[in-house]
Ligand code: CUK
């Protein structure tokens with residue numbers, strides 16, 4: 001007996017079934033007919049009630065999983081709880097986030113200038129693929145990395161405090177997509193270019209596409225102890241001018257390899273007003289594109305041997321060297337591939353061709369055998385060996401029109417999003433047979449299964465990330481939210497549980513991690529911590545040591561915040577002064593966050609308990625400006641205020 005039937009039966013017995021105490025009295029008063037009435041009134045089917053029971057999370061109860069979803073054009077990372085689908089946080093990453101004071105203080109402003117070509121702050125990003133840090137191929141809950149496709153950048157987010165700690169960028173490439181993904185022990189965070197350009201920001205007309213334009217894959221070295229990517233220890237490999245697309249790192253059987261899809265092996269570059277076909281039709285001429293196979297450990301040794309060129313400050317293995325050293329192989333892959341995903345055991349590399357009806361399953365054992373036997377079917381125009389397709393695959397599973405991305409469960413099933421059909425296809429990895437298909441609403445892109453990218457997926461849940469919502473929510477004008485749909489994958493047939501609108505930009509990918517793997521702090525200890533370094537800030541202020549100091553570089557204000565006052569609460573400067581505010585929230589109580597603003601100065605800081613922040617600005621307009629706390633922190637919150645006086649010259 002399942003869900004609703006069980007509830008009804010319990011109701012008929014006049015028992016509340018010993019359910020959660022918060023709902024105990026409600027169900028006692030409901031009784032069997034009460035529940036039926038309510039279902040009727042709300043037009044709910046038994047399946048609806050079962051779905052509700054599987055997602056409803058009573059007050060005070062926490063979710064079993066975290067879902068980390070890219071915020072798309074919002075440039076921030078969306079944190080949700082599963083199965084409730086409650087949004088827990090938007091982490092400011094590639095764009096200013098005013099509530100968190102992200103992009104309104106010295107350190108975070110500097111972060112947002114990383115990757116800009118003119119030294120100005122970047123205020124938008126195009127986030128696609130979050131990647132949780134891994135240990136032995138399993139999410140370890142320490143960090144998450146994300147990419148910006150539009151302004152090629154990689155960010156590090158610490159899961160200690162759910163805050164961005166670093167952004168790195170290379171001027172080697174001008175756009176990217178196959179990012180981020182990590183090697184099984186997070187030795188490297190990998191970023192692959194998308195649209196080929198002359199490497200290093202040079203100019204060459206697009207007519208010189210074949211000779212001058214190139215792709216590249218960047219291996220950003222991660223220093224786990226420091227929690228930082230190390231640009232000086234990072235390196236890249238030059239790739240032919242195809243549009244490199246999604247990518248994944250091998251694990252277990254395929255450890256030491258990475259795989260990158262490509263489209264446009266035709267090398268079309270547009271020019272529909274210059275006598276060329278439009279880009280989209282040029283790109284789709286060939287039946288096959290190339291799966292790039294790169295043995296990265298071997299490549300790392302070639303870098304250590306110094307066989308690199310430096311471009312835009314990055315050590316790059318030239319394409320010729322990559323070919324000569326056996327660092328790059330191609331395997332043909334069906335029409336306009338998109339997602340490439342490595343199975344939990346690392347044996348299979350699964351590719352979805354957008355204009356195909358199959359998930360194609362490549363075998364790492366077969367690929368390795370072909371490489372070591374030197375069996376090639378040909379070479380591309382840049383001399384890259386092409387392995388024979390039929391000998392490199394284990395088979396194909398016919399799943400429907402427009403397969404994109406694949407995730408995995410704990411029972412040997414793969415789940416592939418089928419874009420054109422708006423469905424999730426469940427199929428067996430063992431015999432490559434389709435098992436079930438579930439309609440989604442609508443235009444599914446990525447999907448994220450519980451621990452679905454690791455060596456040991458959990459099963460249980462899957463989130464379908466749908467691009468179109470169409471009729472799922474109350475109308476909000478022509479720009480509709482995206483629709484995340486929660487799916488129960490425990491049965492043979494998938495069950496749709498819940499729709500969650502995402503109104504923040506187009507999320508592309510998400511990863512789902514068991515909640516108990518994350519050990520977040522709730523207070524910065526001791527007071528005075530800089531959230532970027534997780535160390536005590538050099539300007540941290542102790543209670544009783546507040547002061548205003550005039551120095552050669554301007555006026556330094558050392559301030560503390562505690563319920564319910566700032567000290568000092570009057571600050572006097574002169575017109576034209578450079579002002580350095582150094583503010584520590586000296587509270588050590590959970591959730592005792594203060595905010596700080598000075599009216600009309602475009603300044604806002606979030607000061608969580610124990611946090612220190614610095615902000616520098618020029619007081620260029622004389623006047624009297626109230627400064628106040630922006631979080632309702634206590635009964636005397638409105639009294640947590642003062643004056644910032646700028647005396648005319
Ligand atoms: S994605 Cu980036 S175009 Cu299918 Cu990973 Cu949406």
Ligand code: CUA
Pocket residue numbers: 563564593594595629630631632633634636637638640
């Ligand atoms: Cu502090 Cu309001």
